[in-house]
Amino acid sequence: LSLSTKKRVSAAIIAATALISLVAWILLNRAAYDSPTALIYKDNVLLYEIDLSNVAAAYKIDTGGNIIEVRGGEIGVIYANCRDKVCVRTGFTHGVVPVICLPNRLEIRVVNKTDYDVLAY
Amino acid sequence: MKKFSLFLCLFLLLAACSHAENKTSRTEFVFGTVVTITVYGDNKTAENTVDAAFARLAEIEGICSYTMPDSELSRLNASGSMTVSGELYALIEKSLDLCEETRGAFDITLGELIDLWGEQTVPSDGDIKAVLPYIGFENVVLSDNNAVIFKNGHIKLHLGGIAKGYAADELVEIFGRFGVNGAVADLGGDILLYGDSPRKDGVWRVGIADPLKESETADIISVKSGFVMTSGNYERYFEQNGVRYHHIFDRETGYPTVSGAASATVYAGLDKSGLACDAYATALFAFGNADFLPEGFDFVLIDEKES
Numbered sequence: 001l002s003l004s005t006k007k008r009v010s011a012a013i014i015a016a017t018a019l020i021s022l023v024a025w026i027l028l029n030r031a032a033y034d035s036p037t038a039l040i041y042k043d044n045v046l047l048y049e050i051d052l053s054n055v056a057a058a059y060k061i062d063t064g065g066n067i068i069e070v071r072g073g074e075i076g077v078i079y080a081n082c083r084d085k086v087c088v089r090t091g092f093t094h095g096v097v098p099v100i101c102l103p104n105r106l107e108i109r110v111v112n113k114t115d116y117d118v119l120a121y
Numbered sequence: 122m123k124k125f126s127l128f129l130c131l132f133l134l135l136a137a138c139s140h141a142e143n144k145t146s147r148t149e150f151v152f153g154t155v156v157t158i159t160v161y162g163d164n165k166t167a168e169n170t171v172d173a174a175f176a177r178l179a180e181i182e183g184i185c186s187y188t189m190p191d192s193e194l195s196r197l198n199a200s201g202s203m204t205v206s207g208e209l210y211a212l213i214e215k216s217l218d219l220c221e222e223t224r225g226a227f228d229i230t231l232g233e234l235i236d237l238w239g240e241q242t243v244p245s246d247g248d249i250k251a252v253l254p255y256i257g258f259e260n261v262v263l264s265d266n267n268a269v270i271f272k273n274g275h276i277k278l279h280l281g282g283i284a285k286g287y288a289a290d291e292l293v294e295i296f297g298r299f300g301v302n303g304a305v306a307d308l309g310g311d312i313l314l315y316g317d318s319p320r321k322d323g324v325w326r327v328g329i330a331d332p333l334k335e336s337e338t339a340d341i342i343s344v345k346s347g348f349v350m351t352s353g354n355y356e357r358y359f360e361q362n363g364v365r366y367h368h369i370f371d372r373e374t375g376y377p378t379v380s381g382a383a384s385a386t387v388y389a390g391l392d393k394s395g396l397a398c399d400a401y402a403t404a405l406f407a408f409g410n411a412d413f414l415p416e417g418f419d420f421v422l423i424d425e426k427e428s
Binding site: 084089097120 | 149154320327341350
């Protein structure tokens with residue numbers, strides 16, 4: 001290989017490595033969720049991840065024992081087959097405190113870019 | 122120059138990768154709520170720590186659950202007089218001291234009253250008044266050989282006001298035993314912060330939920346290592362005829378406390394106890410002021426009208 005070709009190959013390798021570094025840095029440093037996102041867990045298994053800022057029309061999700069309604073910017077439980085119905089009375093959330101149905105082991109958290117590590121409530 | 126450039130790029134790549142947080146986090150349903158434990162650091166140690174932490178929480182729940190029929194506390198409540206384990210005895214003893222210190226604003230003997238309100242409707246005034254003469258921490262006697270004696274048949278101990286605080290104390294011991302550098306336990310909104318946070322300054326930042334604006338935080342506090350315990354009227358409640366009835370009761374009236382507080386958070390360092398923080402949060406909510414709070418405990422009190 002000529003000297004100029006070697007230089008071009010070296011420059012390409014350096015550029016590619018720099019690009020990979022930059023992409024990795026951006027991916028690893030970006031906020032986990034840039035818009036409010038509802039995470040629906042049942043038995044600690046993540047069932048749904050819904051971007052609440054991108055809901056065109058309200059819709060319902062049946063998780064077995066609970067019916068969840070998703071609206072633009074908020075989410076709530078509208079039916080629970082348990083006795084106390086705490087989760088239904090919690091109402092719609094678009095913020096920090098989770099909606100929990102203990103009898104059906106359902107948890108809805110709305111996560112967003114925050115400047116704290118954990119929430120006390 | 123070429124070698125230096127390559128070295129620089131590889132260094133950047135490694136730095137970018139190493140920035141990813143090395144942590145283990147798990148959520149389970151314990152104490153009638155959702156508990157999440159997050160341990161930062163070496164994966165194997167973190168996994169073992171989280172295993173041990175949840176195993177200990179299950180043990181504590183088996184001792185002091187009010188709703189599990191076979192818990193040690195349930196057996197004590199059913200018998201009215203029983204020799205209990207050293208752990209339950211010590212827990213009741215500490216709790217009774219806190220009942221006295223808070224002049225009954227925090228009281229572990231309100232089980233029967235809580236049962237009355239548990240049907241999600243307002244009980245009759247007669248039913249409430251019938252219970253009042255029999256409740257109160259003065260009606261529990263601790264005797265030799267771990268014996269717990271109730272002075273009347275209406276006493277039922279309910280440790281819901283300190284169980285999560287006590288659990289936080291026990292988790293401190295576990296995190297220390299496993300040599301954890303940083304960990305967070307979120308016990309249904311009651312928080313234990315242990316060691317260094319992954320932030321550059323090592324300090325944890327805790328959002329305090331705003332009870333009036335559900336989607337916002339009322340405050341963000343910085344804590345090095347410690348307990349952050351909250352009582353409020355917005356998590357567990359029911360409404361009847363437009364009136365909200367929360368779950369913290371005044372032992373004098375038998376009705377939910379009326380102090381004007383919407384939320385009370387007490388926090389302190391690990392040199393204090395989570396159990397005390399938990400009880401003080403209940404008392405702070407019930408009193409609506411922090412005059413009783415000993416030195417070394419800080420607080421955030423949010424009233425019903427404005428943050």
